[in-house]
Amino acid sequence: MTACAIEPPSTSGADGVPEAGCVITADGSYAARLAPAGDCWFPERWTLDGPEPYAVPLPGNQPEEPGTGVQPMGDGRVLIHRPSASRHLFSLLYPTGPGTGELPLGAVECPEPGTRLALLPPAPGGARAYALTSGPRSSAVWLVAGGAFGPERLAEVPGRCSGGVWLDGTGRLLALDRELGGRTKTVVVDLERAAVSPLLQIADDSDDRLLLADPDSGLLLISSDAPSPGQERLGWGVLGSTLPVRFPECLRLPDCVVTPFAIQPGQVLTPENCAVGLRVDGAFGTWVGVWRPAERRVRHLPAPEGWLAGAGVWTPEGVLRLPYATRSTPCGVSTLTAARGNAGATEADGETEVTGPDGNAGVTEPGRTEGATESDRTAGVAGPGRTAVPAPTRPAAPTGSRPPAPLETRAPAPSVTRVAGPVPARPVPLQQAPLGRLVTN
DSSP states (O other), X not given: OOOOEEEOOOOSOOOOOOOOSEEEOTTSSEEEEEEEETTEEEEEEEEOSSSSOEEEEOOOSSOBOTTXXXXXXXXXXXXXXXXXXXXXXXXXXXXXXXXXXXXXXXXXXXXXXXXXXXXXXXXXXXXXEEEEEEOSSEEEEEEEESSSSSOEEEEEEESEEEEEEEOSSSSOEEEEEEEETTXXXXXXXXXXXXXXXXXXOSOTXXXXXXXXXXXXXXXXXXXXXXXXXXXXXXXXXXXXXXXXXXXXXXXXXXXXXXXXXXXOOOOTTOGGGOOEEEEEEETTEEEEEEEETTTTEEEEEOOXXXXXXXXXXXXXXXXXEEEEOXXXXXXXXXXXXXXXXXXXXXXXXXEEEEOOTTSXXXXXXXXXXXXXXXXXXXXXXXXOSSOOBSOSOXXXXXXXXXXXXXXXXXXXXXXXXXXXXXXXXXXXXXXXXXXXXXXBO
């Protein structure tokens, strides 16, 4: 069991520790980040669902330390996580006229050596926030905001866990990448029942992780070394499908690290048409890639100047919104509208299909308890929320791997072709669709 204890809320302040980057709510309404002020850092909330994006600074009595975590809530408040030695303090920040209000939520103590605590990605709905503690032998999911009595431990998971991907629109099913017995597989935690069940296993001797999931379409982005032992590759599958997991050749970019960060929502029953935003890091910089499973090609687009790299959100209509900050525009959002090309016109058409040891994809239906039999497995999915693909080695890139020319950030990025198509008025909840086999190709 992970050795962590709960402390009640306290009104006494504590120095925190800030974590660079930008976190966006599940619905794209708000974002939060640690903004620089000279040599100091302070929390900042961005409002993204209005006519123009704007930032609200939320400075405390003292500057924050590097390592502090922030996360926007659905009501516009910002959760702040301040680690200090083995204590992790949580508070909600909100603007109060010229100042900043702070509501202490309590603290989590993690005295066992080697135990880490990190905020999980924003949950659907935005009313609750969760954290993951990972110890040498077990991990635990904590409710740190939105509960009645401060931090609350919800579920214990044997093994060391990382990542974190929400599988449904209610914030009940959470996928975690669990390292156990020298291998990493994805499991799903039912937070309502405090039950753990296997979700992704492509091969017995492979490391399989879940990177992203879209509850509307069931599209899953995974990372696995099953098709190429010793080398992680990006792949995709569909929750509830009988097809195998696929590993497209077009996602293997020489001398680059490719990390998916956003999936287009609202594409019910058509996962192959979902656009996926990719962060591409090469020897010459960072740029944006856009890929759809049906097209089997990656479109390379310049990132806006000052992009908060790895942050972005798709609209159901196929517009990718990328937050950026520059000296002249401290709070901006650049938009890219990805063209939908010919599914048959591809730059790299080859795909590798991988199924599980029993001929299935390796993904198991959420709700099956630990120790489910081989016949209970129906489909497989992989991909770490934190693992870049391929492995993060960056030798000198060839001339052909230069990033696209920079975008002008004062105006939205030029569109190619707006993706047309109706948006379903009522997306089908993930838990209503039966899970099937997961195929890789």
